[in-house]
Each structure stands twice: as C-alpha cells, then as structure tokens.
Amino acid sequence: MATLLLVDDEAINRELLHAYLEPLGYELIDAANGTEALAIVDERRPDLVLLDVMMPGLDGFAVTERIKAATRDELLPVVLLTALADRDSRMRGLRAGADEFLTKPVDRHELLLRVGNLLRLRAKERSLLTRNVELVELQRFREEMSAMLVHDLKNPLSVMLANTDYLIEGFRDDSDALEALRDTKAAGGRALRLLSNLLDVSKMEARQIELRRELTEVATLVEPLVGQRAHMATARDIRIQCAIARGARIFADSDMMSRVVENVLDNAFRHTPPGGRIEVAGAMIDRTVQVRIGNSGLAIPVEARSRIFEKFGQGEGQVGRMNLGLGLYFCRLATEAHGGRIWVDETPELPTVFGLEFPA
Numbered sequence: 001m002a003t004l005l006l007v008d009d010e011a012i013n014r015e016l017l018h019a020y021l022e023p024l025g026y027e028l029i030d031a032a033n034g035t036e037a038l039a040i041v042d043e044r045r046p047d048l049v050l051l052d053v054m055m056p057g058l059d060g061f062a063v064t065e066r067i068k069a070a071t072r073d074e075l076l077p078v079v080l081l082t083a084l085a086d087r088d089s090r091m092r093g094l095r096a097g098a099d100e101f102l103t104k105p106v107d108r109h110e111l112l113l114r115v116g117n118l119l120r121l122r123a124k125e126r127s128l129l130t131r132n133v134e135l136v137e138l139q140r141f142r143e144e145m146s147a148m149l150v151h152d153l154k155n156p157l158s159v160m161l162a163n164t165d166y167l168i169e170g171f172r173d174d175s176d177a178l179e180a181l182r183d184t185k186a187a188g189g190r191a192l193r194l195l196s197n198l199l200d201v202s203k204m205e206a207r208q209i210e211l212r213r214e215l216t217e218v219a220t221l222v223e224p225l226v227g228q229r230a231h232m233a234t235a236r237d238i239r240i241q242c243a244i245a246r247g248a249r250i251f252a253d254s255d256m257m258s259r260v261v262e263n264v265l266d267n268a269f270r271h272t273p274p275g276g277r278i279e280v281a282g283a284m285i286d287r288t289v290q291v292r293i294g295n296s297g298l299a300i301p302v303e304a305r306s307r308i309f310e311k312f313g314q315g316e317g318q319v320g321r322m323n324l325g326l327g328l329y330f331c332r333l334a335t336e337a338h339g340g341r342i343w344v345d346e347t348p349e350l351p352t353v354f355g356l357e358f359p360a
Helices: 011-024 034-044 060-070 087-096 108-170 176-205 218-227 230-235 254-271 327-337
Strands: 003-007 027-031 048-052 078-082 100-103 213-217 239-244 249-253 277-285 288-295 314-317 320-323 341-345 352-359
Touching: 003 011, 003 034, 011 027, 011 108, 027 034, 034 048, 034 060, 048 060, 048 108, 060 078, 060 087, 078 087, 078 108, 100 108, 108 176, 176 230, 176 254, 176 327, 213 218, 213 254, 218 239, 218 254, 218 277, 218 288, 230 239, 249 254, 249 352, 254 277, 254 288, 254 327, 254 352, 327 341, 327 352
Parallel strands: 003 027, 003 048, 048 078, 078 100, 239 277
Antiparallel strands: 213 249, 277 288, 288 352, 314 320, 341 352
16 A cells, blocks of 8 residues: 655645545545655655645745655655646756646546556566665675685685696606596696686676786796697697797786686687697787687687677587587686787688787
8 A cells, every 4th residue: 555645734635635545545644834744754755745835834846855855765756736837836846856746726537647657656666676686685695606616616626636736746657547637637727717717707797806917928928828738739639839929018917817818728629620730829919919829620600709708608610509608708808807809710721710909
C-alpha cells in the first residue's frame, strides 16, 4: 500500500483529496503547513507528496526544493497543486524539482491518473535500485572469491613448481622422465599465469588495477621468455627465432607485460605443427615499440580476428572450434591499460602474427 502525504493549509482541500484517494486504498497523511510536511517526510518517507503552492510560511516551491534535496538519492514524486496557471510559476516549480502540476480545482480523473503513473515510476526506480545493490554485492563477492581462489591455489602450485625444478636438476640424462617433468613444469607455469590473469581481469574490468610501471628494455623482457621455451621447441620439432632491437624501451608493468608475451607465445606453440616455426621480432617504429609474434600454423579467419580478444571469445578455425578463454582477453585489457593495442595479422610466410604496440 502506497503512502501519500497531503499538504494544504486549508482543511477542506485535504478532505476533498481524501474523498478522491481513500477508495483506492492509499494510506493518507495530512500536513497543514510546509514545516510539518518536511518533518513527516524526514520521519515517514511517503511514496508521493501532493503539495499546495500558496501556503503561509514556507510555500510549495520552498518545500519542494527541500524535499528534493533531502531525497536526492531516490525518486520521491512531488505534485504541486496550484491555482497559478502562468508560465513563470510552472517554470519556478520545475526548477524546484516538481514532477507534476495539477491546477485547482483538481480534476478527479486527472489526479488519479497522474498519481498512479508516478507511483508506478517510483516502484520501478526502487526495484532498479534494489537490483543495483544486489549486483554490487554480487560483484564484490566475485572479486573476493577470485582473490581467495588465486591466493589459495598459488601457494600449492608454487610448491609443485619448486619441487619439479628440484627433480629436473637431479637428472643427469635426457630421459623420458625428464621430458615429463619439463612438461609438468610448463603446465604448472601456465596454470599459475591463468590464476594471475583471472584476478587481474577482474581488477581491470572494475578499473581498479594498479600498474607498477618502470622503464623496461623490451629485449630484456622478451628474450628470457623465448629462451625458457627453447627445449619445448626442440622437443616439438619447432624452430623458434627471436630478434629484438636494442634500445626499444617501454614504460610498463614488467610482470604484467611478461604474462602478455607468455600468453601469446604459448598460444603460438599450441597452434604450430611439428616442423613449423615461431618468429619473435621487436623494434621501434615511429614513436611506438612493436613486438610481433608469428607462427606457421593455420591462419585465423579474418572475421574471427577481433572476436578472439573478447571475454571467452571463440573463433571457428580450419581445425574446428578454438575456445580461447581468458588468455587473449587478458592480453587486450593489459595492453590497453598501458595505452597500447593488440591485433592479429598475417604474412605470406607466417599465416598468424600477433602484434603488440606500446608508446615508446
């Protein structure tokens, strides 16, 4: 049941409004002046106010301004009841924040229609506010859960990787067991990056990421990542080349940029067949630094090249559906956070080339 506040210094006018509105089941509260009306709004917060303009003391314009100031975070409709029909009075009411005007003597049908419309509008706004609060809480819960999962899973993964390193160092020959350990280490490293990506994606979507920028030599950042994959390339019969021009530097979060390059490199390894090749190149071009990572796998269709950078984006390749998850989406958010961009291209020699560009 909606609560309506009826404000008029004339009792007979309030009685007329009662006669019109009571049959509809509204709860009606009376106020004889502006000061009393403001006290009721503060204490009871009605759903709608029917307010006479011409009252002694605080007039309807002043009361409307104060009601709107006190309820700025919600819609509390105010309908001014006035014998003033001139344009200046209506403009003054609008400036005060009035939602509707009714001219005295009030027409019953018009009154009921306007009151009903405004109450429905208020109900919709309150429903939207409730849903917004729920969404904010859901987002907070998601962020907290993501942070907790990342924290709880990173520790055991780090232990597994450390133990794998220990076992690898103990091997004296290039046996199948050693190869299995190296594959395990690579898979664990990818899992660790995926966890970090998950947390950073949530922060970047909420614009809460804090970049720890420093002047970074691109060759110093990229070459070790390529070197770490040299054994994998040999085991898979993939030739990998890296040529990064010296002096190409960017102002970047090194850890985040390393994960971007690792994501693109791992994507290249997944789609490069045995006997194929991966080429990594980097150089200054005008006032930007570009890093290009190409592979001799199948080309990504032109129509899918923007879609693969969307969240959980998928593309239809020549070898079936490619489910790309968060990896390339993270790369896009991270490069854009640095004022850069990422795209897919091709050359006659390399059907798939990922380009990364940053301000020098």
